Amino acid sequence: KQEVTQIPAALSVPEGENLVLNCSFTDSAIYNLQWFRQDPGKGLTSLLLIQSSQREQTSGRLNASLDKSSGRSTLYIAASQPGDSATYLCAVNSWGKLQFGAGTQVVVTP
């Protein structure tokens, strides 16, 4: 059974610092991996999707890497802003189903 772990569970940084969020998974037989953002009481916004054959994906200030063999993905957010405060969820697509990590709660202070 696929298990997804996110570290750290919570992170607080001053504005302008870079954010590094980690995701690990136990079964390397994945189709893709998605990073989502969730604001309190809201739905999920898809940030980046990395196919299993890719090593990284970039969108603006966001960069996600994938090392399938070691079961790890990292989300980098450059030059953080207060508007980046949210919970970030990693989800692994195995056999057509998404398995979610517990999330990293990020607070960026002005």
Place this chain on the structure above:
Amino acid sequence: SAVISQKPSRDICQRGTSLTIQCQVDSQVTMMFWYRQQPGQSLTLIATANQGSEATYESGFVIDKFPISRPNLTFSTLTVSNMSPEDSSIYLCSVEDRGLPNYEQYFGPGTRLTVT
């Protein structure tokens, strides 16, 4: 990307009653899913809504408690039956279009359910 709407956005219900949540997508999609997010927890897949046939439920979820309909490729409903306070959660609909190469999933805004 697909645009997904859910109704209601939130509700407060009495224990023992049932609530039906609707999910509407702005385009035809192959796959539709229902997730539950209990307070302070991550998302758990309830079932895959199959068009024209019975839903496929994950371990721990049963049709009598969470009946699902999917009459066409743009619409699905999830009913939470005989509710108890433990059913208080955010319920989210998601879609995946396997006509695209990425198999990316998109989520609706969620329905926040409180059972008293």
